[in-house]
Amino acid sequence: MTDFVVRPAVEGEQRALFEVLGRSLHAPPVDDERWEKRSAGWPADRKVGAFADKQPIGVASSVGTAMTVPGGKVVPAAAVDGVGVRADHTRRGVLTAMMREQLGDLQARGEVLAALHASETTIYGRFGYGIGTRSQDVSVSPRRARFRDSAPAGGQVRLISSSEAIELLPELYRRIGLRRPGMIERPQRWWSSQTHRMKDLVVAVHTGPDGDDGFVAYQPQDRVMKPPEMRIALAVHNLHGANTAAVAGLWRFLLKIDLVGEVRAFGRPLDEPLAPMLVDTRAWRVTDVSDELWVRLVDVPAALAARSYRDGDPVVIEVRDPFLPANSGCYRIGPDGAGRTDELPQLRLDVDVLAMLYLGEWQATTLAAAGRIEALQADAPERADELLRTPTRPWCGTGF
Numbered sequence: 001m002t003d004f005v006v007r008p009a010v011e012g013e014q015r016a017l018f019e020v021l022g023r024s025l026h027a028p029p030v031d032d033e034r035w036e037k038r039s040a041g042w043p044a045d046r047k048v049g050a051f052a053d054k055q056p057i058g059v060a061s062s063v064g065t066a067m068t069v070p071g072g073k074v075v076p077a078a079a080v081d082g083v084g085v086r087a088d089h090t091r092r093g094v095l096t097a098m099m100r101e102q103l104g105d106l107q108a109r110g111e112v113l114a115a116l117h118a119s120e121t122t123i124y125g126r127f128g129y130g131i132g133t134r135s136q137d138v139s140v141s142p143r144r145a146r147f148r149d150s151a152p153a154g155g156q157v158r159l160i161s162s163s164e165a166i167e168l169l170p171e172l173y174r175r176i177g178l179r180r181p182g183m184i185e186r187p188q189r190w191w192s193s194q195t196h197r198m199k200d201l202v203v204a205v206h207t208g209p210d211g212d213d214g215f216v217a218y219q220p221q222d223r224v225m226k227p228p229e230m231r232i233a234l235a236v237h238n239l240h241g242a243n244t245a246a247v248a249g250l251w252r253f254l255l256k257i258d259l260v261g262e263v264r265a266f267g268r269p270l271d272e273p274l275a276p277m278l279v280d281t282r283a284w285r286v287t288d289v290s291d292e293l294w295v296r297l298v299d300v301p302a303a304l305a306a307r308s309y310r311d312g313d314p315v316v317i318e319v320r321d322p323f324l325p326a327n328s329g330c331y332r333i334g335p336d337g338a339g340r341t342d343e344l345p346q347l348r349l350d351v352d353v354l355a356m357l358y359l360g361e362w363q364a365t366t367l368a369a370a371g372r373i374e375a376l377q378a379d380a381p382e383r384a385d386e387l388l389r390t391p392t393r394p395w396c397g398t399g400f
C-alpha cells in the first residue's frame with residue numbers, strides 16, 4: 001500500500017528536505033549556522049520530495065548542467081546530487097517513485113542525460129543508470145618520481161590565495177573543463193558550494209604558452225614534523241589541465257614540493273599518462289579503481305544522435321528501457337550518425353548497459369562476454385566496438 005506522496009518541493013520545504021538527506025547520509029543535524037552556509041545552494045527548484053503524513057521522508061535533487069559527449073558536443077544534462085530516504089521509510093518504493101518523478105521532470109526540461117555519483121553500486125541500475133566513467137586513486141612517491149627527458153616540460157606554476165581562487169577558477173574551468181567526454185559544466189551554484197572548502201585548500205595555477213591553462217587544489221594530510229621524520233602527504237582533490245603539458249606541469253610542481261613524502265590523488269582519469277613519463281614507473285601506484293559517474297540516457301534518440309561514431313559497418317541495437325518505455329526500440333548506429341530503425345536488431349541490451357557504452361568507457365565485446373549484451377549476430381559486438389571507440393577515456397572530474 002502506498003502511504004506516501006511524491007511531488008516537486010515548494011518554497012519553504014528546503015531545510016526539512018536537506019535534513020532528510022543529511023540524516024540518510026549520517027551527517028550531523030543541521031544547525032542554523034550550517035543551514036546559513038548551505039541554503040543558497042539548496043533551492044526548492046529541482047527537488048522532488050516524498051511526504052508521509054505531511055512530513056518529508058525522502059528527497060531527490062538535481063542541478064541543471066551540460067555534459068561533453070564523444071565527438072565534442074555538449075548536451076543539456078542533469079547532475080543528480082542529493083538522494084535519500086528516511087531510515088524508517090526505506091524499501092517501500094519511495095526512491096522508485098522519486099526517480100520516476102525526477103526522470104519525468106528531466107524529460108520535460110529537455111535534458112538528454114542524467115548523471116550521479118552513487119553511494120552504492122546496487123541502487124541505480126534498475127532506474128536505467130550505468131557506469132559511464134571510472135576513475136583511479138593514485139599514490140605517488142616524490143622521492144622516486146623523476147621525469148624522463150621526453151616528458152612534456154615548460155610552463156610556470158604559481159600559488160594563489162583562496163580569494164583569488166574563488167575569483168579565477170570558475171572562468172578557468174569554463175575554458176578548459178569540457179575537454180573529455182563525461183566532463184560537465186560547473187554552475188555558479190557549484191562554485192558557491194565550494195567557497196567554504198576553498199579556505200582549507202592550497203591552489204596553484206599553471207600557465208602555458210597561451211596563458212593560464214590548468215589548476216590544482218590540494219590539502220596537506222598526516223603531518224609529521226618531528227625529527228627525524230619531517231614528512232606530510234598531499235591530498236589532491238582537483239587537478240585540471242587544458243592539455244597534457246599543463247597536467248604534467250602541475251604534477252611536476254606537486255612532486256617537487258619540499259617535505260612531501262607522498263602525493264595522493266583521488267578520482268584521476270584512467271588514462272592519465274603520468275606513469276610512462278617517469279623513469280621509475282612504480283613511483284606511480286594505483287591504489288583504487290572504481291566507478292566514477294553513473295549515467296542515464298534520459299532521451300535515447302537525442303543522446304545517440306549527439307555523439308560521433310568512428311568508421312565501420314553500421315550496427316542495429318535494440319534498447320530495452322522498462323522505466324522510460326518511450327526510449328525502447330531499435331537504433332541504427334553508423335559513421336554518419338544514429339537514429340531509430342525498423343531493421344532487425346543485431347545486439348540487444350538494457351538502457352543501463354547502453355549508458356556503459358555511451359561515453360566510451362566499456363567495450364561491447366567485454367559486456368557481451370559478461371552476458372550484459374545479447375549478440376544476435378556474432379560479429380556485432382566487435383563492430384560496435386569499432387564505431388563507439390573514443391580517443392580518450394571518458395572522465396567527469398567533478399564531485400557533486
Ligand SMILES: CC(=O)SCCNC(=O)CCNC(=O)[C@H](O)C(C)(C)COP(=O)(O)OP(=O)(O)OC[C@H]1O[C@@H](n2cnc3c(N)ncnc32)[C@H](O)[C@@H]1OP(=O)(O)O
Binds near residue numbers: 025082094118126
Ligand atoms: C546520487 C546520490 O545522492 S547517492 C546517495 C543515495 N543515498 C543513500 O545512499 C542514503 C542512504 N540510503 C537511502 O536513503 C535509501 O536506502 C535509498 C535512497 C538508497 C533507497 O531508497 P528506498 O526508498 O529504500 O528504495 P526503494 O524502496 O524504492 O527500492 C527500490 C529497489 O531498490 C533496492 N534498493 C534500494 N536501495 C538499495 C541498496 N542500498 N542496496 C541494494 N538494493 C537497494 C530495493 O531493495 C528495491 O528492490 P526491488 O525493486 O527489487 O524490491
